[in-house]
Amino acid sequence: MSTTTQADTGPVWDWAAGHGPVTGALSATTGCLAVATTGAAAGMPPGWVLAVGAAGAIGHTVTSIRDRLAARTVGMRAASWLVGAGWTTWAMATGPLSWAALGSLATIGVGMGAAARATLLHEEARELEAIAAAERQVARELSAERRQIAAEWVDRIQRVCGVTVRVLAVEMWPTGTGFTIDAELPPGGITYDRIARESARLSADARLPHGCTATASQGIDQGRVLVDVTTVNVLAAEVTYPSDYGPLSLHSGIPWGLRTNADEIRAYLREQCALVVGPTGSGKTNMVHTILAGFARATDVLTWVIDLNAGSAGLPWVRPALDSSGQTADGMRPGVDWLAASHEEAALMLDAAVRIAKHRKMAYQDLMSKANTDLLPISDRIPQIMIVIDEGAEILASSDRESRKLAEKILEVIRIARAMGIRTVLTALGATGAVLGNLMIRREAKVRVALTGGETEGMDLGKQFPGSRGLRVDQAPYKGAGFMGTPESPAALFKSWRILPNQIRDIVAATSDRHPTLDATSAKAAGPDYARRWDHVRTAWMRDHAAPSATEQDRQQGHTDGLNLSALREERSADPLSEDELARKFREQIDAQFATASEPGHPTREPEQPPAPGLNLSALRNEDNAARQAALALLLAAGPEGTGASAIARALADEHGTTRQTVVGWLKAWTEDGTAVRVGTGTKARYVHRRHAPGASPEE
Numbered sequence: 001m002s003t004t005t006q007a008d009t010g011p012v013w014d015w016a017a018g019h020g021p022v023t024g025a026l027s028a029t030t031g032c033l034a035v036a037t038t039g040a041a042a043g044m045p046p047g048w049v050l051a052v053g054a055a056g057a058i059g060h061t062v063t064s065i066r067d068r069l070a071a072r073t074v075g076m077r078a079a080s081w082l083v084g085a086g087w088t089t090w091a092m093a094t095g096p097l098s099w100a101a102l103g104s105l106a107t108i109g110v111g112m113g114a115a116a117r118a119t120l121l122h123e124e125a126r127e128l129e130a131i132a133a134a135e136r137q138v139a140r141e142l143s144a145e146r147r148q149i150a151a152e153w154v155d156r157i158q159r160v161c162g163v164t165v166r167v168l169a170v171e172m173w174p175t176g177t178g179f180t181i182d183a184e185l186p187p188g189g190i191t192y193d194r195i196a197r198e199s200a201r202l203s204a205d206a207r208l209p210h211g212c213t214a215t216a217s218q219g220i221d222q223g224r225v226l227v228d229v230t231t232v233n234v235l236a237a238e239v240t241y242p243s244d245y246g247p248l249s250l251h252s253g254i255p256w257g258l259r260t261n262a263d264e265i266r267a268y269l270r271e272q273c274a275l276v277v278g279p280t281g282s283g284k285t286n287m288v289h290t291i292l293a294g295f296a297r298a299t300d301v302l303t304w305v306i307d308l309n310a311g312s313a314g315l316p317w318v319r320p321a322l323d324s325s326g327q328t329a330d331g332m333r334p335g336v337d338w339l340a341a342s343h344e345e346a347a348l349m350l351d352a353a354v355r356i357a358k359h360r361k362m363a364y365q366d367l368m369s370k371a372n373t374d375l376l377p378i379s380d381r382i383p384q385i386m387i388v389i390d391e392g393a394e395i396l397a398s399s400d401r402e403s404r405k406l407a408e409k410i411l412e413v414i415r416i417a418r419a420m421g422i423r424t425v426l427t428a429l430g431a432t433g434a435v436l437g438n439l440m441i442r443r444e445a446k447v448r449v450a451l452t453g454g455e456t457e458g459m460d461l462g463k464q465f466p467g468s469r470g471l472r473v474d475q476a477p478y479k480g481a482g483f484m485g486t487p488e489s490p491a492a493l494f495k496s497w498r499i500l501p502n503q504i505r506d507i508v509a510a511t512s513d514r515h516p517t518l519d520a521t522s523a524k525a526a527g528p529d530y531a532r533r534w535d536h537v538r539t540a541w542m543r544d545h546a547a548p549s550a551t552e553q554d555r556q557q558g559h560t561d562g563l564n565l566s567a568l569r570e571e572r573s574a575d576p577l578s579e580d581e582l583a584r585k586f587r588e589q590i591d592a593q594f595a596t597a598s599e600p601g602h603p604t605r606e607p608e609q610p611p612a613p614g615l616n617l618s619a620l621r622n623e624d625n626a627a628r629q630a631a632l633a634l635l636l637a638a639g640p641e642g643t644g645a646s647a648i649a650r651a652l653a654d655e656h657g658t659t660r661q662t663v664v665g666w667l668k669a670w671t672e673d674g675t676a677v678r679v680g681t682g683t684k685a686r687y688v689h690r691r692h693a694p695g696a697s698p699e700e
């Protein structure tokens with residue numbers, strides 16, 4: 001029995017607790033006294049007590065032996081039962097309330113307490129000794145393994161790098177996926193990079209499995225080196241985004257994935273921008289969602305997303321919070337705070353960001369001087385704005401007028417808003433010179449990710465991670481795997497989590513009441529463009545499940561002074577004449593073969609089929625969009641077998657430079673208007689032209 005003290009109700013008896021030496025003895029003696037007095041008063045035969053005591057001694061002995069207690073403890077407990085029973089028998093016969101009886105009972109109590117304490121100490125000492133012995137055994141085995149590893153690697157480093165190191169420690173990773181060797185470099189001015197640059201040869205010499213590496217980095221001082229050796233390939237496996245959606249803060253970093261030792265790697269974005277490079281199919285879209293998940297969980301971040309490819313990166317984060325009319329439902333906030341899918345909306349967003357940055361600079365002077373800092377103190381009351389721009393690097397590199405305007409605004413935000421808490425995450429299909437050649441990006445975006453997914457083309461890791469050695473694309477030939485480097489953590493292999501659509505929905509719901517609101521000062525500077533971002537007209541495209549295609553938008557806008565509202569416009573080649581020619585040829589070819597649409601002025605051959613605006617070939621006639629027509633031709637040509645976005649994009653890449661994302665947008669639109677039918681699910685999903693769709697009549 002023990003007591004716990006409660007602040008307002010006083011001590012509470014805890015009947016479930018075990019006995020200590022004092023409470024045990026007290027319990028035993030008071031028990032004996034109670035039995036003796038009531039037994040004597042009721043005329044109970046004293047012999048019964050003796051029988052009960054003997055049974056108790058036997059029972060306790062059995063359980064003590066079962067619990068593997070020491071012989072001394074077993075003996076003490078049995079003796080306590082017998083002595084207690086003996087006293088009770090005697091006291092019942094002679095009268096329990098005499099001085100002699102009570103005195104002897106008190107003496108027995110003290111004796112029992114002392115004996116119990118002594119045996120308890122003995123028991124604890126025995127237990128500690130057993131634990132220590134087990135630990136010594138494990139340590140002996142471990143240190144034998146470590147000694148063997150140390151010896152092997154001293155040899156290997158000597159053989160491969162010609163450097164004789166002295167290993168000071170080998171730390172086995174708790175995840176069981178590798179170890180780190182801490183070694184002293186030989187005297188004579190040898191530096192760690194003599195070993196770092198031989199990473200690939202060391203890995204081969206150690207016969208490490210694919211995807212595992214031996215990478216050397218700086219040790220605690222310049223005469224020491226740390227060699228991280230991965231022995232289990234965590235890059236190959238699909239690791240799902242952790243289901244703990246607890247709150248995060250920008251200041252403590254946002255987890256973006258796993259290192260090869262299964263440690264989380266975090267991006268610290270208070271001052272840094274990020275650049276995520278990944279060719280199509282490398283898992284870039286998935287990584288964007290992982291990034292958005294982290295921002296949604298943060299209590300001091302508002303996420304603004306620009307995705308000119310039908311807003312697809314941001315939509316899953318908005319949809320769960322939209323009601324049936326497409327407006328944000330009461331009480332539910334989307335996982336992103338603003339989503340732009342057109343050049344126009346993106347321009348409004350970036351202009352607002354610039355106004356906020358400039359206004360914050362003035363309005364928060366006092367606050368910053370009180371906090372003695374030149375960085376705006378970001379918190380849930382003054383949140384940081386993270387602008388995630390999918391394929392933003394391509395906007396920076398693009399030469400069309402609208403994209404150039406956006407590019408200027410993006411660079412202005414990056415240039416002026418660091419201290420005022422607005423940073424960007426740009427993604428890119430390739431680490432092109434136009435992106436990494438930009439000083440602003442090189443200087444401000446030091447959180448870098450390269451998703452390789454087995455792609456070697458256009459992957460210049462040396463440019464993206466200057467100063468790092470031994471990084472090879474073929475070390476991470478898996479989807480969602482690649483390299484990540486931040487100012488805090490040197491570039492090395494990493495794996496992004498796989499995030500599933502249902503997780504996105506769950507995170508939107510779980511974080512809905514956690515998002516900060518834009519501070520009033522910033523909101524005022526952002527003005528109505530920000531306040532009315534969820535307005536019906538501005539979000540109509542979200543209700544339609546996809547952004548309006550270029551065709552529709554252009555038609556709605558009446559082709560006003562060449563305003564480019566869509567990413568599709570980027571598909572135009574530099575030479576409009578040859579493109580026109582190509583478009584005409586395609587039209588003729590396809591119309592001749594399939595009679596897709598009637599010529600203006602001719603009776604339609606498909607009266608039952610209302611023309612789908614902007615999505616059949618006749619609607620495209622004035623579109624100057626050869627790439628889109630070529631894609632449709634490919635879809636038709638694929639027949640009942642169908643085809644996919646990647647295959648179409650590959651076929652168009654050379655001639656039109658079309659991205660897979662763009663093709664995905666077209667396929668989506670064609671599926672929605674019935675031009676194409678999607679068959680199969682997951683990786684087996686294919687698109688079939690409606691003429692070849694299962695159940696379609698051949699004449700159709």
Ligand SMILES: Nc1ncnc2c1ncn2[C@@H]1O[C@H](COP(=O)(O)OP(=O)(O)OP(=O)(O)O)[C@@H](O)[C@H]1O
Pocket residue numbers: 237238239278279280281282283284285286287479480481495496497498499660661
């Ligand atoms: N972290 C990951 N772990 C495991 N598999 C992944 C991961 N990320 C992506 N994948 C797989 O790769 C496929 C393609 O991913 P994703 O759509 O993100 O690629 P992408 O690079 O954005 O391609 P695209 O630009 O063509 O859309 C996914 O359907 C999934 O099966």
